[in-house]
Amino acid sequence: MHSIEYFQSIIQKKIDGFCRVNGDEEILQPVKYIIQLPAKRMRPVLALMSANLFADEVEKVIYPALALEVFHNFTLMHDDIMDNAPLRRGNATVHEKWNTNTAILSGDAMMIQAYQLMCKAPAHNLKDVLNVFSTTALEVCIGQERDMQFEKRNDVSVEEYMEMIRLKTSVLVAGAMKIGAIIAGASEKDQDLLYKFGENIGIAFQLWDDYLDAFGDQAKVGKQKGGDIIADKKTFLLLQAIALSNEEDKKIIEKYKGASQTKNAEKVEAVMSIFENLHLKDLLQTEMKSYYNAAMDALKQVAVAPERKLLLMQFAEGIMQRDR
Amino acid sequence: MHSIEYFQSIIQKKIDGFCRVNGDEEILQPVKYIIQLPAKRMRPVLALMSANLFADEVEKVIYPALALEVFHNFTLMHDDIMDNAPLRRGNATVHEKWNTNTAILSGDAMMIQAYQLMCKAPAHNLKDVLNVFSTTALEVCIGQERDMQFEKRNDVSVEEYMEMIRLKTSVLVAGAMKIGAIIAGASEKDQDLLYKFGENIGIAFQLWDDYLDAFGDQAKVGKQKGGDIIADKKTFLLLQAIALSNEEDKKIIEKYKGASQTKNAEKVEAVMSIFENLHLKDLLQTEMKSYYNAAMDALKQVAVAPERKLLLMQFAEGIMQRDR
Numbered sequence: 001m002h003s004i005e006y007f008q009s010i011i012q013k014k015i016d017g018f019c020r021v022n023g024d025e026e027i028l029q030p031v032k033y034i035i036q037l038p039a040k041r042m043r044p045v046l047a048l049m050s051a052n053l054f055a056d057e058v059e060k061v062i063y064p065a066l067a068l069e070v071f072h073n074f075t076l077m078h079d080d081i082m083d084n085a086p087l088r089r090g091n092a093t094v095h096e097k098w099n100t101n102t103a104i105l106s107g108d109a110m111m112i113q114a115y116q117l118m119c120k121a122p123a124h125n126l127k128d129v130l131n132v133f134s135t136t137a138l139e140v141c142i143g144q145e146r147d148m149q150f151e152k153r154n155d156v157s158v159e160e161y162m163e164m165i166r167l168k169t170s171v172l173v174a175g176a177m178k179i180g181a182i183i184a185g186a187s188e189k190d191q192d193l194l195y196k197f198g199e200n201i202g203i204a205f206q207l208w209d210d211y212l213d214a215f216g217d218q219a220k221v222g223k224q225k226g227g228d229i230i231a232d233k234k235t236f237l238l239l240q241a242i243a244l245s246n247e248e249d250k251k252i253i254e255k256y257k258g259a260s261q262t263k264n265a266e267k268v269e270a271v272m273s274i275f276e277n278l279h280l281k282d283l284l285q286t287e288m289k290s291y292y293n294a295a296m297d298a299l300k301q302v303a304v305a306p307e308r309k310l311l312l313m314q315f316a317e318g319i320m321q322r323d324r
Numbered sequence: 325m326h327s328i329e330y331f332q333s334i335i336q337k338k339i340d341g342f343c344r345v346n347g348d349e350e351i352l353q354p355v356k357y358i359i360q361l362p363a364k365r366m367r368p369v370l371a372l373m374s375a376n377l378f379a380d381e382v383e384k385v386i387y388p389a390l391a392l393e394v395f396h397n398f399t400l401m402h403d404d405i406m407d408n409a410p411l412r413r414g415n416a417t418v419h420e421k422w423n424t425n426t427a428i429l430s431g432d433a434m435m436i437q438a439y440q441l442m443c444k445a446p447a448h449n450l451k452d453v454l455n456v457f458s459t460t461a462l463e464v465c466i467g468q469e470r471d472m473q474f475e476k477r478n479d480v481s482v483e484e485y486m487e488m489i490r491l492k493t494s495v496l497v498a499g500a501m502k503i504g505a506i507i508a509g510a511s512e513k514d515q516d517l518l519y520k521f522g523e524n525i526g527i528a529f530q531l532w533d534d535y536l537d538a539f540g541d542q543a544k545v546g547k548q549k550g551g552d553i554i555a556d557k558k559t560f561l562l563l564q565a566i567a568l569s570n571e572e573d574k575k576i577i578e579k580y581k582g583a584s585q586t587k588n589a590e591k592v593e594a595v596m597s598i599f600e601n602l603h604l605k606d607l608l609q610t611e612m613k614s615y616y617n618a619a620m621d622a623l624k625q626v627a628v629a630p631e632r633k634l635l636l637m638q639f640a641e642g643i644m645q646r647d648r
Contacts, residue, residue, distance in 0.1 A: 027469040078432060082425040101406040101472060104428060108402060109465045111432065115439055116458045119451065126450055127443065134440045141433045145351040148425060 001311055002052065004318075007045045014066045018117075030094040030106035031113065034073045037089040043068040043176040049312050050180030050194050053304050060122055061183045064129060067117035068176050071133075074110040075140055077103055082148060111137075121183055128182050136175035143168025150234050158239045162203070170202025186302075193298045197312075200295035205319050207288045210235040214272065215281055217323055226268035232257050236284060241274050249274045292320055325635055326376065328642075331369045338390045342441075354418040354430035355437065358397050361413040367392040367500040373636050374504030374518050377628050384446055385507045388453060391441035392500050395457075398434035399464055401427055406472060435461075449507050456506070460499035467492025474558050482563045486527065494526025510626075517622045521636075524619035529643050531612045534559040538596065539605055541647055550592035556581050560608060565598050573598045616644055 015035055022028040044065035051061040079085075080093040081103050087093060095103035121129040146164040150156045177198035181191045213228040214237055228235050242253060252274065256267040275281065295316060299309055339359055346352040368389035375385040403409075404417040405427050411417060419427035445453040470488040474480045501522035505515045537552040538561055552559050566577060576598065580591040599605065619640060623633055 025466065026473070027466055078428055082428060102469075104402055104406060105465055105469055105472075108431075108435065109462055111435060112458055112461045112465065115454070116462075119454050119458065123451055127447055130439070130443050130454075134436050134443065137436045138433055138440075141429055141436065142349065142351055145426075145429055148429075149350070 001307075004045060004049075004311065004315060007048045007052075008041050010048065010062060011041045011044045011065060011069065014062055015069070018066060018070070027102075027106050027109050028113075030077065030098055030102060031070075031073075031110045033097070034077055034088070034094055034110075035070060037091055039069075039089065041069055043072055043172060046173060046198065046315070047176040047180035049315065050177040050198075051184035052180075053194075053302060053308050053312070054181065054184035054186045054190070058180075058184070061180050063117045063120035064133075064179055064183060065176070067114045067120075067133070068172065068179070070110060070117060071114035071137060072172060074107050074114060075144070077107040077110065079144055081107075082144070121179075125183050129179050132175050132178050132182070136171050139167045139171045143171075156234050156239060158236065158243055161234060161236060161239050165206040166199065166203055169206045170199050173202035173205070174198030190302050190304075193302050196298040197295045197302075200291045200298065201316050201319065204288050204291040204295065207236055207284060207291065208320060208322070210237055211281075211284050211288065212323070214275060226264075226272065229268050229271045230264050236287070237275055237280050238271075240280055240283060241271070241278060244278050244280075245274055249277070288320065292316065325631075328369060328373075328635065328639060331372045331376075332365050334372065334386060335365045335368045335389060335393065338386055339393070342390060342394070346437075351426075351430050351433050352437075354401065354422055354426060355394075355397075355434045357421070358401055358412070358418055358434075359394060361415055363393075363413065365393055367396055367496060370497060370522065370636075370639070371500040371504035373639065374501040374522075375508035376504075377518075377626060377632050377636070378505065378508035378510045378514075382504075382508070385504050387441045387444035388457075388503055388507060389500070391438045391444075391457070392496065392503070394434060394441060395438035395461060396496060398431050398438060399468070401431040401434065403468055405431075406468070445503075445507055452506050453503050456499050456502050460495050463491045463495045467495075480558050480563060482560065482567060485558060485560060485563050489530045490523065490527055493530045494523050497526035497529070498522030514626050514628075517626050520622040521619045521626075524615045524622065525640050525643065528612050528615040528619065531560055531608060531615065532644060532646070534561055535605075535608050535612065536647070538599060550588075550596065553592050553595045554588050560611070561599055561604050562595075564604055564607060565595070565602060568602050568604075569598055573601075612644065616640065 019032045019036060022032055047065040047068055048058050048061055051058045076088060077094050080088055081095045081100055085093050086096055093103075094106065098106075115130075115133075118130060118133050119126065143164055143166070146160070147168055150161070150164065174195045175198070177194040178191050181194045186194070210228065213235070214226060216225070218225040224230070229238070232238075238253070242250060245253070252270055256263065256270060259267050296313070299312060299316075302309065343356045343360060346356055371389040371392055372382050372385055375382045400412060401418050404412055405419045405424055409417050410420055417427075418430065422430075439454075439457075442454060442457050443450065467488055467490070470484070471492055474485070474488065498519045499522070501518040502515050505518045510518070534552065537559070538550060540549070542549040548554070553562070556562075562577070566574060569577070576594055580587065580594060583591050620637070623636060623640075626633065
């Protein structure tokens with residue numbers, strides 16, 4: 001059985017080659033910059049692992065897998081403009097290091113390059129692979145649009161939040177699984193099961209981010225505890241708190257919205273206390289577990305020998321145990 | 325023989341259908357808005373006319389042709405952000421009517437939709453068609469990047485300008501010709517000849533824009549005479565003037581750079597007088613004619629009966645005779 005690190009190293013090598021090919025063209029320098037920031041390479045690694053369920057040789061999946069990573073980083077480049085974010089993975093964002101126009105245009109070039117890489121899929125799979133990719137890509141944009149809308153709205157429901165993170169985060173993970181499966185020759189049924197695996201594990205992954213922000217070990221998470229609370233981010237926890245709390249607690253949440261930085265500690269303490277009174281830690285864990293289980297159920301039904309599924313199971317467990 | 329209007333009406337019908345399918349999804353409203361602004365539909369019409377050289381039935385080319393128009397309008401949406409343009413075809417630009425974030429994100433969605441439409445090309449042509457499309461699309465981005473760089477530079481050569489307009493404008497026209505030819509089953513030689521036709525006619529088209537700004541009939545052009553001069557736009561005429569003029573004239577050009585609006589009339593008169601002394605009207609006409617001839621030479625060599633080429637010839641002549 002291969003290791004996750006083995007697949008990561010395949011992808012990193014291809015990223016290095018991709019950057020060399022991009023050469024000195026001005027517009028492609030930000031592309032090289034963002035794709036070389038240290039990252040887990042979750043989407044391409046999952047595409048390779050999905051293919052590896054069905055085929056020992058995953059060579060044909062490598063460029064399409066790289067396409068997914070290039071596309072993902074394109075979305076980060078444009079999202080960072082829209083979110084006015086100064087940092088990405090601890091480094092200056094592209095619009096900060098260069099400027100907004102460059103970040104727009106290099107992002108555009110990057111999306112085209114993602115399609116160029118995806119087009120290296122075997123000819124007989126090309127139409128299917130591109131259909132999954134484009135559908136997914138469009139959903140990711142719709143997810144980002146919802147996320148931006150949510151910032152301006154006061155009536156976002158937990159259901160809307162779940163649909164937003166499904167679109168913004170998990171469909172691309174699901175698409176990665178399906179594209180790997182298609183190229184490796186999986187049956188349509190197995191392709192769909194792996195899409196379902198990715199969709200559910202992607203949501204669980206995002207909910208775990210919400211969990212870590214509020215309940216994680218601060219030293220390990222490596223960022224300010226309650227950063228989402230301070231930023232008034234409409235997470236699963238905050239939306240549940242608003243939905244479940246009494247009028248008094250609702251007023252407290254409302255009171256601290258947009259509060260000055262000097263009140264950060266007080267704000268985190270007050271909101272966390274509401275989370276605790278409502279047992280939201282348990283609720284969130286139950287929710288995550290149900291998505292995790294749905295992912296595992298789908299994987300179990302895939303028609304290959306159980307031992308081939310071990311690495312994916314290990315990966316999924318790892319996601320649910322990570323402390324940052 | 326079909327007319328240009330016939331092909332335009334085919335495209336307009338498909339655009340109407342495309343807008344209906346896009347429905348109410350928020351992110352796609354700016355897509356519907358920009359694609360429905362009145363336009364010549366030059367790229368998709370050329371794709372259909374190119375195909376029509378080889379095949380009476382151009383049905384299979386319609387969606388890829390529409391993809392070219394969608395892609396072209398995506399570039400307009402993003403270029404307008406970068407150029408800070410308030411108006412597009414006499415209407416508010418997307419970032420003005422909505423906001424910059426929406427224009428970025430809807431543009432991204434629009435590019436994905438262009439790929440979705442291009443993927444409706446027949447399966448056996450798909451890889452070739454997408455290769456031409458992606459290569460072209462990337463070149464268009466590089467052309468826009470050069471154009472933005474030129475604004476900050478004082479040493480742009482005429483050769484660099486010609487290469488910039490080739491990338492920014494004409495390769496997509498060339499790509500449209502080639503994609504039409506590929507799907508209609510043309511030989512590789514004919515595909516390349518039609519690419520060459522489009523590349524040269526595209527450059528001639530852009531030079532004609534430069535010509536009209538300075539020498540056009542103001543009443544017909546419908547915009548301020550010398551608008552490019554007032555905006556200090558580095559056109560073929562201005563760059564030639566800088567390259568060919570004596571020190572005294574160079575100083576005059578330099579003096580008026582960034583001059584206040586109150587000096588507009590004086591500025592246009594002074595710069596136009598330099599253009600006239602250098603006989604730039606003749607030089608530009610000669611240059612255009614040479615690109616026009618190169619386009620016609622390529623078309624002549626295409627291995628189909630001369631009468632099939634009449635409409636394309638008529639189209640090319642029309643481009644060189646338009647007064648706005």
